[in-house]
Amino acid sequence: EELRALDARNAELQAAIREQGAEAARLRARLDAAEQELRETRTLIASPPPVGAPAPPAAAPAPAPRPDTLHPDGAEPAYNAALVLFRAREHGQAVLDLLDFIAKYPEHLLAPNAQYWIGEAYYLQRDYRQALVEFERVVDMAPVSPKAADALLKMGLSYTNLRENSRAQQAWQRVVRDYPATESAGKARALLRAHAARRP
Template sequence: MIRKVLPAVAMLSLSLAALSPAHAGLFDDDEARRAILDLRSQIKSTGDTDRDRADALEKRLTKLQFDSAQQIDGLNQEIARLRGVIETLQRDVADQQRKQRDFYADIDSRLKRTEPQQVTIDGQQFSVDQEQIKAYNAAFEAFRQSQFPRAADGFSGFLSRYPDSPYTGLATFWLGNAQFATRDFAKAIDTHRTFIKAFPDSPRVPDALLNIGNSQVELADKKNARTTFMAITIKYPDSPAAASAKDRLATLKP
């Protein structure tokens, strides 16, 4: 603004200096006053223009700052939204992974429950389905707890469901014992005879014969009972059943 005013002042000064005293009268007070007013107007106009430019620049800068702040705020909101999306996805992935682990663990558990197991029966190794093991153990547990009717039903059901099971021999033997315990002596005899015929090499044959002899005694069939006890002492002389058979023979009179 000062640079623009100085030339006007300088020109005015030179003009005044160049006038001779003779010409000074040509300029009266009104003309001088108008010149000064014009100069002031020029100075004011120049100042107003600069202020307007400064105000415009300030407004533009303010707008740019406001726009930048809005953009930054918008970016921060978008970043926060994306973080929320990422966290949600991470939780979903973690949930899916947990569900997959639980799913495979459940399958593995089920497979283990259904996979055959190695068992030893009378000194021999067998691979047996777990359902068979469970059914046999349930019937045997009932027998062990002297729940003989329940045991007889359990062993009978087992033999119907699993006639070819490695537990068939044991189930038949204990079925005969359960029938004897419930005083169903005729069925006990038939069951033990079936056992002996199907498993002649079983170490439980002497006990099955002893049970047959005892059942015959209970049925008052002393003749066949003596024959059965004698067979035990002859075929299996070193067995515990042979000692019991000798004692029973001593009590049976012809």
């Protein structure tokens, strides 16, 4: 009799726990919706439409904003989820998710970062040829982004692993020349000095 009572009590507790979990999920969904509404409201307050402003002179119409710039709310969570996979060393799935991110949000500020991590995934898998291709895309995509300097630095390391030392030095020289104030430039200078010291 006592065992049956304990079983019944256990079942009640499990049901209560399940109900609390469902309620927590509902609360999280409501909180996410409220936060999104707050972000949109702040955006509208920060940039209200001009009232009574004179009409600007005739000019070529501005291109319509891309959908990803109009509704970027899902961008950062998608990027962060891909990075979680990357850090868990699930590189194959991380690459797929990062490629999907770039396809959906090609103009997002995090797109060069996503492309960089694709290169990093191949680098960590020692596929240095493909890593070079992916890192070069970072430079092509956003030549003024700090990630371009990081990508060039990694291109040099990829060339080193392929025993193409002259190309490695060219990549690092490019970092120093084009991105002199970046942290990657400091690392590139150190690598160039180390290579020079090893010469006979």
